[in-house]
Amino acid sequence: MELLIDPSIWIGLLTLVMLEIILGIDNLVFVAVLADKLSPTKRDRARIIGLVLALVIRLVLLSFISWIVTLTWPLFRIMSLSFSGRDLILLLGGFFLLFKATTELHERLENKEHHSSASRGYANFCAIVVQIVVLDAVFSLDSIMTAVGIVNNFTITITAIVIAMLIMIFISNLLTRFVNTNHTVVVLCLSFLLIISLSLIAEGLGFHVNKKYLYAAIAFSIMIEIFNQIAWRNLMKHQSSKPLLDRTSEAIMLLINKRNSNYLASLNSANFAEKECYMITGVLSLASRNLRSIMTPRDKIFWLNSQLPVEEIRLKLMNTSHNMLPLCYGELDHLIGIVRAKDCMISIASGEPMKTYEAVNPAIVVPDTLDILNCLKELRRAKGSLVIVSNELGVIQGIVTPLDILEAIAGKLTDEDQEETLEIKVSDKGWLAKGSTNIRTLQKVLNTKDLVRDCSNIVSLAGLLMSQCEKMPVEGKVLVINQWRFTIRQMIEYRIEQVWIERLAPHYKDTSKSSIVTSL
Template identity: 50%
Template structure:
């Protein structure tokens, strides 16, 4: 009668805790072997069995507590984030090296579903929701803007010397933005002798706070119809600007302009990276996952090194973290310009070389 009454509860418990089944089968096997041994005349002290059973129950108790805490912490995380991590784990296997006698081409190794570029793009899409505007925007120091107080000849020369197609029109300072105009339209307005301020006021800037996430920014970019979006902080100071190309680069990698160089350049067994390199991009290039954390308030390589150092580093200073070595190459006033990145050799690497 007790067994009949408890059967439903026991069945539910076993279904929710499959590891208990293995534990019970182990106990049955242990007791069965003990009975068989005694049947052949070999006596096994019961203290050995009880000690093994008690220790196993204690370990299973800890296992159930750890599993419960893990499920509790997972339930507090968004489903989108958990799904993205699961897909990234499925794609995260190292590509198997091809044999020398295998033909080169786009043939993937056995068991490899995605090529390297495809994995980078899918990872960029999955992590887009967790990225901040600071990680995708063009920073303030790299913005090309037009001062409406300059002469028409100076403005025309600036437009012709810069490959950008959109320019913020400002008065004396970047923080005083009047409007955002296309370079070709502004050149036509200059030829017609129009007032630059009046012309720029026809297309006022679209300003968003730096706390906005990239997913919500997509709706703003659609309404902007190809124009750039200005990013401002809580004090009204311009921090940067974002274009649809910046969001595309966050997914597919860099598309440098004519006057730009790639943020990361391979140099033998090391890499030369700019201080403003996005950490998500750097992780993909270096094939690591220890540089970006959701709790950090920085988005660039320079911010990571400053946070790690705790002070402004000097040229030649070396900072090591995880399996990487960062050497400061160039500084410009209070900004890190270039950094050499080298992988630290593990014991297995030294043994292979020897």
């Protein structure tokens, strides 16, 4: 009864429980590392067996405390060093722990796969249990010697050891799961075991190592690891707020973009050809692009006017390579329908009025604010022919065909479109580009992504320059966008026809607020 009301007894019990937990964490970490070598169905059993054996060994050693005290008596001397039974046990256990910690740490640093069951052979259960027992004996001896030195009461010592071990068994599953799911924590724990093994060897050789320094270093390392875990979780939280498509695109673009990835520099260049990178980039950026960036613009649409004489329509059909054509009444904005050139020729030969196509092949009109992925659905509804793109005022802006979608991914395919490469002339001092040059084609030629964002509505070089001007530009006007200088060389009426492009020096800094320089 006196034990229950004595405050010093409770303080000693609490102190001893905390100390046993701290000393037992090392044992628990190594049990978790060894149990990870077993099959998933045997890991929990090995962990529980290891901790129960640690409790049993501690109780057995505690019952022979009078004999354990004699282990500190010197057995023999080598030069100036004397060795006792305890020293020999600490040396053997320290070298064994050093060997296991070093091999495990080397395996992790070699970056070998640990969790691939297909290529991994699991260790023998009995062999793992034997290793756990050996480590339990080493850690238990040190734990018992420390406990007896703090509290000279057999009952309190047994109670503290049992309570501490039960707490460790309770938290072992959570700690093991956390250690095995965080590879950096595994390396950190193995480093702790490496330090502890060296301290055991030093004590076995008679050199006293103040445990405060060891635990201070371990506590500081744990604090740094906690900061790393917090930073990692915040990064994951920030990434999870982004759409899955954006996260996937950023990860893949980081791999294929040689400017931003040093990893690819060590790989064979055949792994990612330039065209393959271009196609992957096209696929990943497809959802963020708008129809205006891929459509055939209004001024390049080849359409048929039903008001023209039949012979003139027939000549137009014979001189075009297009298969599907918009049929209009008088002007482009008055749509009748979509006609097939072959069917139209047959209708002309049979004398059938072209107005009938309005009911047979109605035109599918989509807004210019529609994204490309939803436009694909409309193309399926149009049976793969074409869709008309219109603005909010009902004015036709262009057309989109399946070929336009494919070219947005793979680049230009037809010979006619290959003439667009002539829109940009390269010289030693810069680039001369037409104002109608597609902005994405220009960025590819300039090898930059700093001109417009993926979600920008800007389609052409002229559109980019117009968006930077507060009023209609004139010939000779110079605009600076990031590290690029654009000089308008030629204007036709109010249209930008030719632009001279130069790359500025890396140290160049534009002093204007809007990155625009007034005309020369």
